[in-house]
Amino acid sequence: MRFMIIIKASKDSEAGIMPSQELLTAMGNYNEELAKAGILVAGEGLHPSSKGARVRFAGDKRTVTDGPFAETKELIAGFWLWQVKSKEEAIEWVKRCPNPMPGTEAEIEIRQVFEMEDFGEELTPELREQEERAFGQSRKH
Structure with missing residues (x-):
């Protein structure tokens, strides 16, 4: 099972203050x-939202909004992207993590990544083939 481990931003990370x-x-x-x-499959830190953008979809219309974004906690x-046996294993590893925002209250979210098998019959052989062409071996965890 793959899980994405999401480190939530803080006022400091959004202000661009680099870790010690x-x-x-x-x-x-x-x-x-x-x-x-x-x-460990992958893991990266992200620049603050002030350097990012959001694209909102409304029908065929696309609206781009530049950062920063107000809701820091969101x-x-x-x-990180991890390959583990269960959500419980992911939780145990997260509990061992250094506080990502020392001196403040921090939050790390754990979310399971969909695997092709999770889509059942909706994922036709043609769609599976297309997925494998697009992502190759990176999705065969």
Whole structure:
């Protein structure tokens, strides 16, 4: 099972305040643990929303809004993609994570990633083939 581990933004991350060397070291050590355990698929930090944009869809119309965005607690500061056996295993790994926003209250969200099999009969052989062409081996976890 793949899970996306979502690190929620804080006022500091949205202000563009970079992590301390201490936090970078702690996170580097944690990432090495994840890699040694064989569960780390990907992981990255994100620039603040002030450097981003949103595209709103309304029928055929597309509206672009540049950041920053107001709801800090709903924004994402970074993520990992893990391959684990269960949600419980993902929770146990998250509990071992250094506080991503030292000195403040932080939140990490855990969400399971859909696998092709989850779509059942709606995923025809043609759609499965198209998916494999588009994503190749990266989806065969």
